[in-house]
Amino acid sequence: LKLFGLSGAYGLLYLVCLHYLFFDRKAVSNALAYIKRRFPGSSRFKSFFRVYRLFVSQGKQLIDRFVIVSGSGIFEIELKGAEKLNALLSRQGQGFVLLTAHFGNWQAALTTLKKMGKPVYLVMRPEDNAAVKESLNIDAQDECIRVISPEGFLGGVVEAMNVIKQGSIVSIMGDRKYGFEGIDISFLNDKAYFPLGPFSIAASSNCPVVVLLSAKLPGRRYIVDVSHILYPRYQGAKDKREQLRGYIQEFADVLDKYTAEYPYQCFLFHDVWKKE
Numbered sequence: 605l606k607l608f609g610l611s612g613a614y615g616l617l618y619l620v621c622l623h624y625l626f627f628d629r630k631a632v633s634n635a636l637a638y639i640k641r642r643f644p645g646s647s648r649f650k651s652f653f654r655v656y657r658l659f660v661s662q663g664k665q666l667i668d669r670f671v672i673v674s675g676s677g678i679f680e681i682e683l684k685g686a687e688k689l690n691a692l693l694s695r696q697g698q699g700f701v702l703l704t705a706h707f708g709n710w711q712a713a714l715t716t717l718k719k720m721g722k723p724v725y726l727v728m729r730p731e732d733n734a735a736v737k738e739s740l741n742i743d744a745q746d747e748c749i750r751v752i753s754p755e756g757f758l759g760g761v762v763e764a765m766n767v768i769k770q771g772s773i774v775s776i777m778g779d780r781k782y783g784f785e786g787i788d789i790s791f792l793n794d795k796a797y798f799p800l801g802p803f804s805i806a807a808s809s810n811c812p813v814v815v816l817l818s819a820k821l822p823g824r825r826y827i828v829d830v831s832h833i834l835y836p837r838y839q840g841a842k843d844k845r846e847q848l849r850g851y852i853q854e855f856a857d858v859l860d861k862y863t864a865e866y867p868y869q870c871f872l873f874h875d876v877w878k879k880e
Contacts, residue, residue, distance in 0.1 A: 605671070610678070610824075613667050621659040625652065635659070637875040641792035642867055654868075661868040665709040665820055672712040679824045683716065685831025692812065692833075693720055699768035701806045701813045702775040703834075703855065706871045707862055708818035713828045714749070714775070723772040725752045727760055728782075754783045761805060768809045775816075776802040778855055780874055787849055788879075791856045792863065796876045798856060803848045807836040813851070815858055819866045832858050 605613045624631055635655045639646070643654060672679055683689075692700055702724070704710045714724075728751060752760040752767075752774070764774045777799075784801030791798070806813045815832040836851040838844055863870050 605667070610667070610671065614664055617660050617663040617667075621656060621663055624659055625656050631659075631873060634873045634875055637877060638792075638870055638872055641794055641877070642863055642870070644793075657868050658871070661820075662871050665712075665869075665871075668820065668826075669709055669712045672709075673715055679712075679826055681712075681716065681826045681828055684827055684829040685833075688833055689720075689814065689830045692814065693722065697771045698811070699771045699809070700773060700811045701768070701802050701809075702773050703778040703802055703813050703815045704775055705777060705779040705815075705817065705859060706873070707779075707859060708866065708869045708871075709820060709826060710816070710818060712826065713816055713818035716828055720773065722748070723767070724749045725764065725767050725772060725774050726750070727752045727754055727764060727774060727776045759783055759801070761801070764805050765809050768805070768811050774805065776805070778802050778815075778852075779859065779872060779876065781880070786880075787845060787852060789849065789853045789856050791876065792860060794877050796856065797879055798852050798876070800845065800848055800852070803834075803836045803851050803855075804844070806834075807838050807844075807848065810837070813855075815855060817858070817862055819862070819869055 608615070632652070632655055635658055636651060639651050639654045639658065643651070646654065668679065672681075692698060699722075704714070714726075726749065752763050754760045764776075768774055779798060781797065781799045781801075784799035786797040787800050788795050788797055790796070802813065813834040813836060814830055815834070817829045817832075819827050819829070821827055832855075834851050834854060836848060838847055859870075
């Protein structure tokens with residue numbers, strides 16, 4: 605970046621990603637789990653080429669993340685659904701679940717949270733992604749982003765519910781289980797397994813779920829979409845798992861539409877269609 609700028613840094617990716625394509629079998633296998641469902645009927649050669657495109661796309665967004673969090677300001681970030689989000693933020697004592705996913709540049713999208721004026725708690729094990737913790741300056745004394753470890757009491761659920769009741773925001777990944785119990789739903793026309801945890805926390809806390817997605821656009825532009833807001837609720841004594849299934853399916857449908865529009869910005873790299 606210092607020597608050749610953004611375009612030069614992008615250029616190096618094409619060689620680096622060839623290395624991963626040929627030698628990182630696990631990454632390729634996990635990427636193919638998505639590619640084969642997003643592009644059914646593709647030949648073996650075309651599927652591997654699509655995996656390569658996916659690797660390059662992710663590499664570009666990792667470079668962008670570094671640039672964005674360094675504060676250079678060369679990217680234009682558009683916030684879609686700002687009015688809905690501001691309406692929630694204006695409610696005194698109203699906390700909510702911010703549901704993220706491995707789609708687009710979610711780490712860069714989180715930098716927008718610093719403008720919300722509320723503490724944000726990420727449910728994550730810091731050691732799982734030290735780069736995210738460092739780049740977002742998590743847990744720094746003057747920052748509003750903190751971490752709730754899922755290895756804590758009851759998987760961090762009690763702590764998450766407590767901070768929501770205090771009016772804070774709890775950010776959780778909604779497309780991988782990370783220790784939460786899973787439930788089967790339909791994603792990309794196949795049975796997949798998404799976590800119950802984020803929706804269970806929201807339903808028990810009587811708070812909304814704001815879906816946070818981002819996408820890289822042509823030029824130096826990003827869109828951060830917070831227009832999808834869900835309201836999981838328990839009704840009566842019915843099976844709570846089944847009551848949440850519809851909300852989780854709605855979230856999966858949002859991701860399905862996202863992959864149709866931005867097919868090379870799904871960075872799951874995990875076979876969510878495989879029951880663990």
